[in-house]
Amino acid sequence: MDEFAFIRSIAPKHHQQSSLIKGIGDDAAIFRQPYQDIVTAVDTFVEGIHFSKQTMEPHHVGYRVLAANISDIAAMGAVPAFYLISIVIPDSWTKAELSEIYKGMQMLASQYQMDLIGGDTVSGKELTISVTIIGYVEHNKVRYRNNARENDLVFVTGTLGDSSAGLYLLTSQGHSLSDCTRDYFIERHRLPSPRVDFSREMLPLSRVALNDISDGIANEAAEIAEASRVTIHLDYNSLPVHPQLKQFTAEQQRKWKLFGGEDFEILGTAAESDWPAIRAAAEKAQIKVTRIGYVTHQPHNTGKVILQEGNEQSILDKSGYTHLK
Ligand SMILES: Nc1ncnc2c1ncn2[C@@H]1O[C@H](COP(=O)(O)OP(=O)(O)O)[C@@H](O)[C@H]1O
Numbered sequence: 001m002d003e004f005a006f007i008r009s010i011a012p013k014h015h016q017q018s019s020l021i022k023g024i025g026d027d028a029a030i031f032r033q034p035y036q037d038i039v040t041a042v043d044t045f046v047e048g049i050h051f052s053k054q055t056m057e058p059h060h061v062g063y064r065v066l067a068a069n070i071s072d073i074a075a076m077g078a079v080p081a082f083y084l085i086s087i088v089i090p091d092s093w094t095k096a097e098l099s100e101i102y103k104g105m106q107m108l109a110s111q112y113q114m115d116l117i118g119g120d121t122v123s124g125k126e127l128t129i130s131v132t133i134i135g136y137v138e139h140n141k142v143r144y145r146n147n148a149r150e151n152d153l154v155f156v157t158g159t160l161g162d163s164s165a166g167l168y169l170l171t172s173q174g175h176s177l178s179d180c181t182r183d184y185f186i187e188r189h190r191l192p193s194p195r196v197d198f199s200r201e202m203l204p205l206s207r208v209a210l211n212d213i214s215d216g217i218a219n220e221a222a223e224i225a226e227a228s229r230v231t232i233h234l235d236y237n238s239l240p241v242h243p244q245l246k247q248f249t250a251e252q253q254r255k256w257k258l259f260g261g262e263d264f265e266i267l268g269t270a271a272e273s274d275w276p277a278i279r280a281a282a283e284k285a286q287i288k289v290t291r292i293g294y295v296t297h298q299p300h301n302t303g304k305v306i307l308q309e310g311n312e313q314s315i316l317d318k319s320g321y322t323h324l325k
Pocket residue numbers: 007010023024025026027028029042043072214215
């Protein structure tokens with residue numbers, strides 16, 4: 001049973017609380033309060049799975065785990081406000097290293113005026129950090145995965161595959177990239193930028209579907225397609241990449257662009273008429289946004305992602321990063 005089958009098997013069929021608007025099944029859960037909705041999510045970072053001493057310094061570990069959580073808040077169109085940390089500490093990590101982890105988290109938290117409000121401390125075998133995040137979003141402005149509609153355009157922020165390239169550079173030897181290119185990809189792996197500003201700049205738009213890219217664009221697009229019961233078409237040649245990604249083999253580029261996770265860019269769909277506003281939002285947030293496809297309603301391909309590559313069309317495998325297998 002893979003990660004997603006497991007989640008389906010444990011998901012409750014009914015809610016007990018009338019304030020709950022969205023439980024399991026999106027980037028975060030949402031519940032109603034009088035003035036704003038509250039948004040909350042949790043993500044866990046485990047030594048050997050999400051990082052190793054070879055791939056990250058302690059402050060990167062802290063920064064990166066909080067960034068992943070803030071990214072889920074951004075993907076709901078919300079503003080992050082509070083976080084709680086549960087940490088499992090093995091003997092092999094020194095007090096100084098643990099303090100650096102918290103400094104890394106603090107670096108990012110202060111950027112978003114977030115407060116650390118609690119947590120839990122336990123000893124154990126692998127360093128494990130679990131962050132619970134809480135944020136706010138205006139009523140009826142949540143950017144659900146099920147907001148995609150027929151004829152929407154599909155867009156993505158930033159560039160794809162950078163984090164995978166960085167991880168590859170950190171874990172393999174013998175490549176001939178300039179120091180500057182190498183540092184760029186490695187930094188994108190270690191210190192990803194959650195796209196909160198961009199997502200908040202889109203607040204005036206009435207309907208947008210968003211998902212953040214933790215498991216690869218193929219997976220994330222399928223999650224929007226499934227939740228919205230539509231078909232998503234992606235144009236391979238439109239996928240945005242950093243110019244230096246071409247230093248890697250065609251096979252690596254393809255794998256990292258489509259199935260590489262951890263870029264923490266935002267994938268979205270919106271009405272065609274909102275494209276100028278989306279571009280303006282990206283400009284204000286000083287990031288890049290690219291149109292990469294469109295949405296159709298094809299009853300026989302509901303929930304599927306179709307990739308256009310030159311003249312060829314194929315149904316894209318949902319094979320991103322999956323835990324359990
Ligand atoms: N063990 C679990 N128990 C309950 N809900 C879970 C569990 N694992 C994941 N979920 C929920 O399943 C959904 C998908 O999780 P995930 O793929 O990790 O989302 P994301 O990639 O946005 O972090 C989310 O709504 C998450 O809260």
